[in-house]
Amino acid sequence: MCGIIARIGETDDAVDELLVGLENLEYRGYDSAGLAVKNGRGPTVFKREGQISNLKDLLANEVPSGELGIGHTRWSTHGPPTDENAHPHTGCSDRVAVVHNGIIENHDALRTELSERGHYFKSDTDTEVIPHLVEEHLADGATPEQAFRRTVQRLSGSYAIAMLVDESDAIYATRSGSPLVLGVREGKYYLASDVPAFLDFTDEVIFLDDGDVVVLEPGHHEITTLDGEPIERPTQTIDWDPEDAGKGAYDHYMLKEIHEQPTSLRQTLRGRADPVTGDIHLEDFPPGTFEDVERVQFVACGTSYHAGLVGSNFIGSRGLPSQTFLASEYAVSRPPVDENTLVIGVTQSGETADTLAALREAKDGGARTLAVTNVVGSTAARECDDALFIRAGPEIGVAATKTFSSQVVSLSLLGERLVRDVVGHRSEGITDVLSALSDLPDHVQQILDYSKAHRIAKQYHDSEAYFFIGRGSVFPVALEGALKFKEISYEHAEGFAAGELKHGPLALVTPATPVFAVFTGRHDQKTLSNVKEVEARGAPVVAVTSDANEAVVQHANDVLTIPETHPDVAGILANVQLQLLSYHAAEQLDRPIDKPRNLAKSVTVE
Incomplete structure (x- = not known):
């Protein structure tokens, strides 16, 4: 669930573009960040624990020049977020720098094998075995490309990898089970885990398949199989404006x-x-x-x-x-x-x-x-x-x-x-x-214009827990409302099928646990019975329903109103109100809303 960015071109502003790419990818991981840049000598590595701003502070005094480089923003899987565990990783001689997304499942066996042959490791990550393996193949006389291919053949698991090598002015990359896309611009190439990383620079992309190996040089790229057979992949234009991201x-x-x-x-x-x-x-x-x-x-x-x-x-x-x-x-x-x-x-x-x-x-x-x-x-x-x-x-x-x-x-x-x-x-x-x-678009706009979610979130901000209930087509909306609430506010929230409250969860209901009940105009009487069970235990009820649903409105302590619509569509509108509720609750608690702890946007590991 990490983010990879790589860039190669004929100008020496690689670091500036890598930093833009890392900031665009920060939703994929923000435990640590780093980059390696190369310009006529071995890879120079800069990396820091924490957000990308920490890396930028490290580079503030002097931005190194270079025509090619690789970068990485990390979501931790092996080892805590530290400077040592941040990517890129190097081997014993620092001739090789590697960034990696995914999990190397056989890294323990490889680390043991390499340690027995005299290699020493600086991090807790699974990634670090990759540059050590490449170094061994280079020492045996392999070219950088041969060393990269032979190393990849030793790996089991899921991975997207990009590599710099001292002896070469190329970037070597491959993928298997983790995303990697190639951006194409006249005189330059970009590699990234996701398109938004390089949308500021190009909208021309080549999507890579598992097993593809890419060698990038200024003005030239080659895609082959792991065995070296040439592959043609089409170039596509992405219809996303950089401002959209x-x-x-x-x-x-x-x-x-x-x-x-x-x-x-x-x-x-x-x-x-x-x-x-x-x-x-x-x-x-x-x-x-x-x-x-x-x-x-x-x-x-x-x-x-x-x-x-x-x-x-x-x-x-x-x-x-x-x-x-x-x-x-x-x-x-x-x-x-x-x-x-x-x-x-x-x-x-x-x-x-x-x-x-x-x-x-x-x-x-x-x-x-x-x-x-x-x-x-x-x-x-x-x-x-x-x-x-x-x-x-x-x-x-x-x-x-x-x-x-x-x-x-x-x-x-x-x-x-x-x-x-x-x-x-x-x-x-x-x-x-x-x-x-x-x-639906106009109805959603009405909610955005007139929602009282900010007030409701403030009113119940000090509650012990938050419960969401729905029936039929809006039971999933209750689950989604609870998921949003918990993942960005860090408060305890649970979603239940309305009829299941009395089969156990009702034991958790108290005057300090507001219940958000979603109504669509279908099965409302049954859900209303569940609301009455909650009220009998002293819990406040916030109904998510239309104003026309008078029977429900009369029984609720508060209402998040949605426009009257078909029952099969009402859940989408209710969900918008619950999204706003979660957002405002998290904002009032000063949570890092776009970067919730322990979570990342694209989960590319099992």
């Missing part, structure tokens, strides 16, 4: 991305549904695409898992057998699949390791796979049989916001396509659903 006038990326939802939802919906005729127009999925499907399985993690639950509820309630699984569990205990099973991987980045593992497991079992993702060219999009892009634009905040909304809308449209192909007819009342979806 910046904070603009907002204090935090998260708040910016919450407020971007009207725009991202319009992008998700554009050209895909006609609320007048009820037609669905998904680019690569014309009518009949899924007529052989008999059952659907969703696999996902975190926020994407909650979106998958909403998608499963949508199509399951319309007659198509559907289940949602945590990808990490699916990968180790796959349910039965066959050629008539469609397995949908929901992943914002398209690089989530657990989700990729689940999709590969499903494919090995004979299932058809489909990625629902935000990133064109991502591993999930390339490995699955099909891909549907949510078109939400870049999301930098660790806490997912606009991508959840766009995922749910995309899954609703995909779900209707599936229902029509498999069940054989349109969903009952689908024109009302599509009409509500078309109104």
Whole structure:
């Protein structure tokens, strides 16, 4: 879950561009940061524990010049965040500098082997075995490229690696199970874990596959297999403006991305549904695409898992057998699949390791796979049989916001396509659903303009715990509301199916535990009964509902209001209110909202 950036060109301003890339990648890790630059001599390494600002302070007095360099921002897996554990790592002679994302699973055996041959190690990381292995091959007479390839052949696990070597003015890189993308600009090349790293410099990219080996020289690049066979990879243009990946006038990326939802939802919906005729127009999925499907399985993690639950509820309630699984569990205990099973991987980045593992497991079992993702060219999009892009634009905040909304809308449209192909007819009342979806951007804007979430967050800021409940299609929204709250406020928060409160969680309810109850206009009386159980124990209740729902409003201590809409769409609006609630709660506690402790945006390790 670390971030890699590399740059090579004919000008000696590599460090300046590497620092920009590191700052653009800081959402992938912020435990420590470092870079290595080269200009006519061996790699010079600079690295510091903590945020990138610490590294910039180290470089403040003198910025080293160089035409090529590598950089890294770390999210710790092996060893605590310290100067020694920060990347880049070098070997015994400092001839080789390496940055790495992923996990080298056989690093213990390699470290023992290298130590027995006289190598000494300075860090606790798994990465450090890589430069030591390269040094050995160089000492045996291998060229830098040969040494790199032979070293990679010894590694087991997941990795993206970039390397500098004293004897060469090239950058050597490869990937296996961790993302790496090549940016192309006249006279320059960039390598990064994610496109936003180099969007300031180029929007021309080449997405690399597992097993690709890249050698970069000024004005020239070569992509081959590990055995040296040449590979052609297409160059694509990314339709993201660099400003889309910046904070603009907002204090935090998260708040910016919450407020971007009207725009991202319009992008998700554009050209895909006609609320007048009820037609669905998904680019690569014309009518009949899924007529052989008999059952659907969703696999996902975190926020994407909650979106998958909403998608499963949508199509399951319309007659198509559907289940949602945590990808990490699916990968180790796959349910039965066959050629008539469609397995949908929901992943914002398209690089989530657990989700990729689940999709590969499903494919090995004979299932058809489909990625629902935000990133064109991502591993999930390339490995699955099909891909549907949510078109939400870049999301930098660790806490997912606009991508959840766009995922749910995309899954609703995909779900209707599936229902029509498999069940054989349109969903009952689908024109009302599509009409509500078309109104969604404007309804979200109303919430953003008039939300009382700031006041509610302040009112309950000193509570002992926070509970979120929902029923049916908004049970996943309750889970998502609790997840957002806990991950950025660090306060204890739990989401429950409303009917399950009385089967155990009610023991936790006290006057110091506010309960946020989500209502959609469907099953409200049952959820209201659960609210009364809470009130009987003295807990304050905040209802998330429309003003028109008078019976609910009368029983709540406070209300977070959403515009009146179709029950299948109300959860998206409720979620926006809960996003704002979490944001303001964290802000009042002075939490690092965009960089919550122990978390990173793209989880590329299992």
